[in-house]
Amino acid sequence: MKILYFGGQKSGKSNLAEQKTLEISSKKPYYLATYDNSFNDKEMHKRVDKHKLQRKEQFTTIEEPKDLLKILKSGETFLVDCMSMWLFNNIQENEEYLINQLEEISKLDANIVFVLNDVNSGIIPFDNESRKFVDMTGIIGQKLAQICDEVYEVKLGLASRLK
């Protein structure tokens, strides 16, 4: 089963995705953290630490910023938090490669809960990089929604089912 939680900044999507992962998992699930530690961003470290504390001992954490297929495998349950960071880390790859990665992931007989940031409903940024990131989030997000059995939008900690 594949499930997507989609929402804005600090919408509570990770929290709901964590709960869902624990619910659908019969054994200890994996937490696949896509944050690239090599950036050394203090603000991000603080967020990561807060998240880690929240997750306590319920997940086995694995860090992998780029190649999800190296980690994901059939027969296990994974929470991938988050796909936006994965996309950001792969922004130099072409669209077809990323779409293909999602198709490969869809073939796995695993429970995977994905988290994706909604960055698409504000004013279109002027700089090319932000624009590309927004566009790719939309394109890759549509594909991700397509391969998922359930899609939830999260606002203010409240989930609405889109699919």
Added chain:
Amino acid sequence: MKILYFGGQKSGKSNLAEQKTLEISSKKPYYLATYDNSFNDKEMHKRVDKHKLQRKEQFTTIEEPKDLLKILKSGETFLVDCMSMWLFNNIQENEEYLINQLEEISKLDANIVFVLNDVNSGIIPFDNESRKFVDMTGIIGQKLAQICDEVYEVKLGLASRLK
């Protein structure tokens, strides 16, 4: 019948609006492209070309950046893609003029499917022009929703009916 598809950047709204237009049309519908070619924006040209390919031969394309009432008429089916570009091209006009245009359009006995970008749910931009565009999108978008029989929000290629 008037229908509005509203969604963020790369949400899949144009695609769903195209499908809907073809569904409700008994003869070949018109595609009213509001993109102003005079800007000569390469990035935009690439998007326009990709869209044109997707539409193939199913629509008769007409380009009109500003005056929709010059093209829209009773007895036909139109897809207007998109109202955000029309608004952008008319940003120097006052609110009353634009509201009035929508009221005139609402009187036409035509099938019209509108597409509008959601730019209203991010941080408020600092510059006056962006702020004006965001505000006008909200004001004109509310009027547009009012004159439409059906309103859909699109996220990740998935439509939710708002009206």
Added chain:
Amino acid sequence: MKILYFGGQKSGKSNLAEQKTLEISSKKPYYLATYDNSFNDKEMHKRVDKHKLQRKEQFTTIEEPKDLLKILKSGETFLVDCMSMWLFNNIQENEEYLINQLEEISKLDANIVFVLNDVNSGIIPFDNESRKFVDMTGIIGQKLAQICDEVYEVKLGLASRLK
């Protein structure tokens, strides 16, 4: 009863919140304006004036930019427009203080209709202040949704119930 209207810029949320406040109030309700007049922002003054005209004589207006508990009290009906401005005016306070304020408010036996801006679904702003405001809106917004009996998202003047 506590009710939250949440939506983007110019989504029509204040208008719907005003109607709801009048509906649930058995006597003249209070309009608690959180706008801080000391900023002397012309654009904001124009908005405030337009709002005031719309509200006519149906509300008793009180201005309080920071300390809502100085004004809110049991036995009355209030429209707080808006919580984003209150948050902005309190941005130097810590998260715990603000969460605690909301907990105190939740204990009041009053009808309170809150308005909150959705600023969380666009690209994450680069500057620290905007980022902090976006994050705090998400965190405080989740708490606000939690203490409310009803939560509505407003898009294009159309409300969808989230809770």
